[in-house]
Amino acid sequence: MLAGMRRTVPLAVTCVGISCVLGFGAGERRAVAYESEVDASVAAQFYTFESPYGEPLLRRRRYTNTLGIALYDLQGDHSANGPVLSFRSRVRLDADLGQDPAERDATSSRFVPGLEQAPFDLMYAYLEGERYFGGAFGFRLGRQYVADVLGWWSFDGAEVALRTPAYLKFEAYGGLEQRSGLPMLTTPRFQADGVARGSRDDLRADQWTSYLNQSRVAPALGVAVETSDLWWLHARLTFRRVTNRDSVVVSPFLPADGVLRTYDEDRISTERLGGSLRLSPVSFASLAGSVVYDFYANLVSEQSLALDAYASSRLTLGADYERSVPTFDADSIFNWFSHSAVTSMTGRADVRLSRRLDAAVNFGARAFETRGDPATYATTLDETVVKRELDPFVMLFGRYRYSAGSVSLRSQADYGARGHRLGTDVTQRHEYARGYYDSLVVLSLYDFKDELRPDRYATSFSYVLGFGLKPGGLGDRARLGVEWEHAMNRLVGQRYRVLATLDLSVFR
């Protein structure tokens, strides 16, 4: 019966989604000032992979369905630069019908904390107002994303933005960070890393003590100031702070008295300040840079600098520098493990040979900086010796676009002390009958070797064959697709994956 229910729930959600789209499209058009859009996408994936030890075998029978509803121009008449009020939302069901029920049974030896069979989440849902008071004021209310130099993040709350005539825009936002474990249709995608969090309702206190309880919301606030309306300059300074409020276990080991110690004070989760800048005052070059400071770890966690020169309208030359030190949620002990930066230096050239044909090459090295020489490393870190290991890499890209499709090439060669990856993909997409049908062919050949695990090496060939069709009358608003993927190498033998997709969208 349970198995039946597991199959019924996703199917029911799909039916609701598709019915929403079709019902929305089939209805009679009424004279309304606003525009609206409903779209649904369904993806079913079937593949299997096994542990490097042969067992367990994981069967993925994945089924993902998203349903988006949006309303535009709620303010009434639309003008190109006038106020705009809109609502956007999207929900998602991400089911894996191949899971072993024992993996979700807290009494089983196969239990994996936090694993759900069919998580249902609200990706975003917000009301947005733009360009009020002559373009000076805007707001967002609801679950929304923030994307800036501090990363891609999501919260439930409100954001207001004020644009001044002095080419500056001020933003402030506050609310609750989206976190797993809360009964708020959430995912763990946007919480800081370093700790596993979720609902411990089904667990004993001494089970999986490193899996921290998440039962209280995490308040968050942020402010930002950025330049606006200057096409040759964009700079943004942003600050964000998130607070942990849950009572969580500290030492994961059961003390003699059998009572695990907990910590329940309000405390920092993340507190970071970031700045970014892009400057292109001349027609032949652009300079960009960014820096992020983590107040809890007390260090500059990310910094980058990039210079691009437009040698001609067909050729761009660039050089990038990036340095990244991993930082974590302030609840995480990983903050206090000695760790170093990964520094990347990249040179690149982009050449547009014609409007249809372009190519690019990226090349450089990643530097791993550590204290102590691994060749002589024994039991303690020698802090007086700093060693840098360089991993060189090259990437080649090519793209030919024609009226009915494209052919693209992507090659990469990554070498280093921890292994190498060397390979090429060739992808062709083609449309037939003015887009009514389309096809996909991907050929891929890779050679890789894991230097830390001498048995993990292979030359792998894979191909993908895909076919899609857009039913008549709906144009780009509907597409049904099927893809067959087959990889073969000495590690997995033959690996197959089937992907079926259905996308529907109605805009009125």
Next chain:
Amino acid sequence: MRKRRDFGPWLLFCACVLALVCGLRAPVSAGAPAPDASALPASNGLAPLPNRAAIPERLRPPGAAPDDGGPSPVVFPAQTIGIRFDHARHVALGATCTTCHDRARTSHSSSDSLLPAGTRCDGCHGTNHRGAVVTASPDALSACATCHLDYRAEDGQRVLRTSLPPPHLRFDHAVHAERKIACAACHGAVGSLELATVDQLPRMRGCFGCHTSDTPNTGKPSRACPTCHLTEQGTLLVTSFPEGKLEPPAWLHDAEHGPDWLERHKRVAGDDSGFCSSCHAERFCTNCHDGRVSPRQIHPNDFLSMHAIAARQDSPKCTSCHQQQSFCLSCHQRAGVTMSGPVGNLTHQGRFHPPPAIWTEGPRGPGHHAWEAERNLNACVSCHTERDCASCHATAKVGGYGSGSTSGRHTDPHPPGFVTRCGRALRQNARPCLVCHDPADPELASCR
């Protein structure tokens, strides 16, 4: 012993690529065949300059780059010009732009045709385009072939059509005319050329000359993208057209969507996501960054088998989409490759790490893992929970083997100089400290 390499997959791959290339059909978009230059008579009005000479930069529209090949065909679809016309000669005879293109003064829409009707020519050319049948006087100036390309007498009333598809833009000529903006400010020196081609249409860079300034003579032109670009779904720019995708030029926010754009887009998006959201809705980003279908352009081939190498080489790229303590750890636990996972890979003594010869044996010691952790901590966090680490690193009083320089176990994982900066962290969040240290631990007290 020399390893024997298997060339079978390489040969198979090469054969497939060859088959793909051979079978590739690359039809060019349908359209009128370009006239053969050598077949055209050497006469005025067939090209911008005699003998198809290159147009000097000073005559081209403001913002045109020397080798830009004309404006974007996505914004200005390909034109078919079925007449010859010598603008320079007409200007020399006293004509101005509005003599023929008078509708430019009053046009409010880019879809308005501003080409003069044939009747506009009648006054000078002695023709009569008013009726259903066009008539002409006998002199050469009136002959149909004077203007209409490839015209032959036996064609009667049939001439090549001139087709100037409307641009995929909003444009109000009347507003610009009211502000006394000269035609040349957008179109260049058409009056010095013979035939005006698509190359004389405006460039965005030229538009920015006014639309990013507040100079008195231009009023206060809006800087917002929808001022000129078509929009849908509220304020999103329309980017998909039959002619192709609308993409930003390199000089605009350094956002040229070249073939390696996937590798460098984060720099632009991280600085100014508002610029990205001019064209892309959230779902465009979530399809890759929070999607549930692995994007092949990022995870090629049998990525499951080689992802560990990728994660060690470029972990910052992984963490831009994947949470290590949820996405990575959960799957690693299910696959039995973690230390504390449910199956715990017991047959391999709970280790996925390299064999002792690589990982712990001389000259390396058992603590070699610390060096690896320092090198790339993200790789550790994708498999280990804090309990795994605390087992050894926590002090004995809270259940570990004993940490710290004074405990004698040499398992202190803290970075150099930690003592000088631990106080603030302890005040902000003491939880990670208490995982390993008893509240009364003297080493903890030193941070207070």
